[in-house]
Amino acid sequence: MKNIEVVGLRIKHALENNEVITFSGDPDLDGVTSLVILYKYLKNFTDNLNYVCNERSEGHTIDKLIKNIPEDTKLFIALDSSSNDTESMMHLTERGIDCLIVDHHTITNENPFATIVNPQQVDCGYPNKNACGGLLTFKLCQVLDDLMKVSHSIELSDLPGFSLMADMMSMMEMENRYYAKLSLRGLRHEGLKQLFEAMNSDVKNLTSTDFLYGASPAVTAATRADNIKLAIDFMMCDKANSETKGYVKELIKLNENRKAVQAEALEAMKTGLCMTDKVIIVFDPTVGRGRNGLVAQEIAKKYNRPAIVLGFGDNEDTYSGSFRGLDDFSMLDLLKSCENVVYAAGHDGAGGVGVSITHLELLRLELNSKLRDFVPDETLYYDLEFSADSVSENLINYLTEFYRYSGNNFKPGTFLVKDLFISDKKLMGKTSNTVKIDCGKLQLMKFKTDEEYYDQVPVFTEVEAVGSLNMNVWTQYRPKKKVIKTCQLFIEDYREIN
Known part of the structure; x- marks a missing residue:
């Protein structure tokens, strides 16, 4: 090197x-x-x-x-x-x-x-x-x-x-x-061990998903809240003590607040998004610089197109914020090629961007022109398909091991599960944003959703669903101690079978 x-x-x-x-x-x-x-x-x-x-x-x-x-x-x-x-x-x-x-x-x-x-x-x-x-x-x-x-x-x-x-x-x-x-x-790091445990992850059987959707957002929540000292102090932890426990509690609290603010921002933006644009551009100074990227990521995922979320810049003439792209092309390279961008930096699919206030509309038009042949892909892809009857703990454990070290360019497996019959449903979570759907021995879980989604889920209906398979393992202490294991499918979408 x-x-x-x-x-x-x-x-x-x-x-x-x-x-x-x-x-x-x-x-x-x-x-x-x-x-x-x-x-x-x-x-x-x-x-x-x-x-x-x-x-x-x-x-x-x-x-x-x-x-x-x-x-x-x-x-x-x-x-x-x-x-x-x-x-x-x-x-x-x-x-x-x-x-x-x-x-x-x-x-x-x-x-x-x-x-x-x-x-x-x-x-x-x-x-x-x-x-x-x-x-x-x-x-x-x-x-x-x-x-x-x-x-x-x-x-x-x-x-x-x-x-x-x-x-x-x-x-x-x-x-x-x-x-x-x-x-x-x-894993040696005592702070991360405690954080994983506090987020109900099995420290002896960790996967990339445990980190990317658990510990990582919690630590990053501190930096996004302009509390980098907390993130550094936590990562410096060498011992399992009360101080470390305090850091863990603080990080989880900040992460819960981050989720709430992010959900509110997304809800508030729904009516202002222009679905005819090739790149969704949003100006909302209330989101905050630390969370612009998260909101842009959610928008890009939800609407299958690149997204830019902007707030006020360092001077009165500039907006600045974050972009998130797709796998189809380098969003960073695209923005760098635009005449109406003040700066663009970061990685191919994620980074920061600045634009002159007076050129924001010109940038929107320029991106639409450069991407005139780009068509957002609404297709839902999956790797394998299974019948609900064939999904078992052994199968899920095998797939978990195969996809244990997943991430960019090697994403966790997505599967189509057929022959599902919905017998019941339940709205869960402190903010009613999780839906649990009972399908016999397999539970379907939908996260980051709302009551409208819950109301639309049919009961006593056959469906097939696409998502990632997971084993939910927890310990029941009353009336007597026993370990409960449930096969789950974290769904992206489902459809009824007529």
Whole structure:
């Protein structure tokens, strides 16, 4: 990997000379994990460590952090960001601070003021171009192990996989699958253990889905609420104690609030969406920068087309927000090709975007023109089909194992289940947003829905449904203790059979 040994040698020099080291992490789970990996690793050698971070609403560049970097800093390390922050690195260099960058985002310009580790560099021969900040930081720690003749990095080997999954890096990449396995099968992190348990996941049998729809959104809820300190403090947890339990409770509370705000925003937007547009563009400053991406993701999923959710920008002339795309094409590349976009950054399917207020309508027209041949695909795809009678605990466990390390480009299995007969239904959840449909030994579960959906579900009717299979396992303590197991289908949709 280009420059990784050079960066390792510079850090080794700083440790040997007792220099003050300051680093930053991007305000998302990958950035926080990168920061925690390096901080915990370097604590084995020195106490001369500082870190500075943006809140999510402040953006992903470090220009606003420069004033917070201690004057006695000799080495600054930017993690999971800053490959293109030329001006910021120039200012730090002028202060006599050496700058290192460990990043995985697309490089758009030269940055001669820092030594960069980033597999996206044109002349970097590292084959995994789908690495994330956390994995690259861990790789740096492995290099430091070799240089310092120690083996401290193995203590942190459970963290890179979570970074990869959270940042939606490709799970078709074999190295990424390997580290995902280390995370799910070899979990050491006490805070994450408690968080998984609090969210009713089986810590001894974790899947990517447990993380992506459970622990990951909970930790990210802190960064989205501009409470990055909570996310960092939680990820720093080494012990199972009352402090860790407190962090877990706080994260779950923030995540529940995030769900409520997200649902309210989606409901409020329903009447204002233009279904004739190729890209759905929404301006709603009440959503907040930390949640724009989540709402855009829900819109894109619901309406099968890319979505942009905007709020007010950093100046009075600009709107800024987040975009979410589809698998059909790179939304990032599309936005970068648009004349009416101020900036676009991030990944192919997810990132940030800015547009001049006076050019918003022009951008809508430009996107419609560029995507004039694009037709939103309303088709519901599935991998295999089964009769309801053939669905069993053994089958579900087999499928769970096959799809255990799923994510971007290797999605969890989706199945069509036939010969279902609905005998009963129930509306559940604190906000009545979950529907349980009884079909004999198989339960159908529909999440993130409403009473209108519940009312439309027929009873005493034969249906077939598409969704993901899951075993619900819980312990009943009264009248006597026993383990209850239920076969479930988390449905995307169903249809009646006449």
